[in-house]
Amino acid sequence: MYSIARSGKKKPRTLSPAAAIEPATAAKPVYEDVDVAIVMESTYPFLKGGVSAVVHDIVTHNPDLSYGIIHITWDSDAPLTDLYGMPSNVRWVRTVFLSMDEHRQDFQGVASRDLGMTAPEREALSHRFFDALYALSEHGDVEGLWELIDEGMNERTRQYPLWALLGSREFMQTLQDRMPQLNLSLANSFWTLRNFFSLAYAVLGETMPRASVYHAHTTGYASLLGAAAARDHNTSFLLTEHNLYVRDTVNTLLDRNMALSITAEDYRTFDVTAEQRAWMAWWTEMGRFCYPSARLITYLYPSAITEAARLGADMDKSVVVPNGMVIAEFDEKFRARQDALAKMEAEGPDYVWHLVYIARVVPIKGLLDLLSSMEILRDRGYPNLHLDVLGPTEHVPEYYEACLAKIDALGLNDHVTIHGTVHVRDMLDQFDLLVLPSYNEGQPIVILEAMAAGIPTVGSDVGGVAQQISDNLTTADGRVIGPCGETVTPGNVQQMADGIQAVIGNLANYASYAANARTRVQELFQMHEVMSSYNQIYRALGDLPVIGEAAPVRGEELAPVDL
Structure with a gap:
């Protein structure tokens, strides 16, 4: 409700050899495995801007690698016209929609009976869910949530539709018992969590094409999708933060000065409405959930690393790779x-x-x-x-x-x-x-x-x-x-x-x-040095063949110069 991403279904877009984006067909398309899948929210190749320009540079300056583009946007009314003309090394573009209206049947067409569980089992699952949330928020432990995603969200491994739990009496009772700090009415709690479940389903509910590296260009939903896809295919997740998504999204929500920093603890202490606190927690904890999955996190400038660390990022696997010019x-x-x-x-x-x-x-x-x-x-x-x-x-x-x-x-x-x-x-x-x-x-x-x-x-x-x-x-x-x-x-x-x-x-x-x-x-800030860094990163993280005599990648070498 406060970001472009609120809930949705995925409708694929494919590329012809001429790099034109073709409309989806009734038959489920087959996607070619690629070296790198780039994951973004509402940018390349359907909208122009700084991030889109950087991604286009990455694709065009690394023609020896194959790419897929996963474009996350709100719904099918969003811009879906290719503004760049996809180069031949982009094998496909896949669009992921977040609006609940785009997957109403899949998401809303289930009830608690579809879990196939008894009332005590639904109660036990509800407690597992809240145990996993508290493990993340209190201790940074992500494994409980990943287990639930594998069991109840991941298309290839799910044993039951986890989102159906929301409609059960056991879940709502457990919610009241375990999260009184939400300070929302039962009805508002239901609708808020319904938003969160629908967003999670939109991002996690369908298998992504296979890539050796999933490269998300923001935290938030792109990072969640990239981390989950890499885990699903046992490949690597790379995160680039052009801006700090959590900071910018929370500041927008609260109508604050966009230059103000945000920390991982602020949703607990800020004087905000209960609904605002819930959304702050959603975005903050989503970032903390995704950061550990990234094998490497790149930033454009040094001070971003320390600011991101206050949001839960690991400084030890964070490096600077700036933008570049020809x-x-x-x-x-x-x-x-x-x-x-x-x-x-x-x-x-x-x-x-x-x-x-x-x-x-x-x-x-x-x-x-x-x-x-x-x-x-x-x-x-x-x-x-x-x-x-x-x-x-x-x-x-x-x-x-x-x-x-x-x-x-x-x-x-x-x-x-x-x-x-x-x-x-x-x-x-x-x-x-x-x-x-x-x-x-x-x-x-x-x-x-x-x-x-x-x-x-x-x-x-x-x-x-x-x-x-x-x-x-x-x-x-x-x-x-x-x-x-x-x-x-x-x-x-x-x-x-x-x-x-x-x-x-x-x-x-x-x-x-x-x-x-x-x-x-x-x-x-030379383009060829920046793109060489990305190429080395992709080959190291994706276990791809090294071209020429490129040196092995170490964190301190990834920035073209010592900035």
Whole structure:
């Protein structure tokens, strides 16, 4: 009810040799075994975005491996058009729907009698269920729940439909006895647990195609599916956290600042409603349940590892594999930006600085804040500023309208141009400074693109942004590369104005930031090094043949450089 994932059935999509997604047929399709099955929620290949771009890079830059895509989304009304054009090494795309409406007959068409148990046996099973939940929440012990999944959820091994237990008198009585802390009425307890059971059934109730490695790109439902499929086929589960799913989902639920951290204990102590507490526990404990199954967990930036550890992740099997760029693709833009430096020097105070915001026009990206910072800079005597806004405007129409109203109210119509959706890379050479006032980010691809073009950035200190632009970074041979921009507190419009002024107010500083931006990508974020790391990981975890003389993978070697 609070996330895209609430409950559902799976309808397969397959790929023809031409990589077109074909509609499902009545006959159950046969899926080819693959080296890697990539598992995601509402992203690739049906929606564009940062995670989708990274996954497409992984698939296209590792043509020696075969892939399947498991796409988890809400229901059959969600976008299901391939936006990328699947390469030939993607053998199939399978869609998993979470809405109860998509599997109503399978999920709701059972009753407690279908368990085939006596009343005492149903009572004993109910206690086993709650024993397993407490073993996870109190001790991090996952085995009891996995046993129940094998017995009552896994299509290949189930002996009874575990979800039918929910409709029994014995289960509801045991619920009242064992979980009084839910503080929900019996009716609300039933409907809340019904949601949870339906979600579990949607993710766990049907056998997935076999892969040597299941690579989930988030915790939550993708991680649950990947962990279960790897266990079912006795293969490996790899988890990549682009952002921290539990933190972001809980903050969204509670309407909190997205930059605030979350720990595994917060659902016990926060002052929230009983229903909110139940959903917080669901997402938090789902993460704690899946983390132990991962043979390796990769993060985009170092501080994410320590934050994830507070949610239950194992730091000993966590490594950094950042995003990467093909820097040669930006050579022309970089040369244009070098030419712009000479123009800045020649025109001096008459030069018009072109700032660019590249993101969706939605609250979490902070454009309203940036407009206030533009007003501050104008009032400080910086009239020669122009902000170009690149990105979709239709996702939250009321927010877009608020931005237009604020531009008009502040008299910024001559200083702000909103372009909507454009091909960003074609325009990068037109801009002097990227500004990113977000409240939540992982390791933004747009910053790496700007860096590759030699464009400094002023961005909110969220996620891995500081690692990208303001932290000193050390190369493999010990050289230190300085910052390529400034970081500011999210939502602090005064700091954002100060940061912009610090970059554009001194041409020597600006030139240094611009040079460092390009160098940081050259030395630390090269696509071929990142993709080599993924290739080594897949081959090591999947026991796949090693190509050439690649060194064995050890945790400390997985990041291309020491970040």
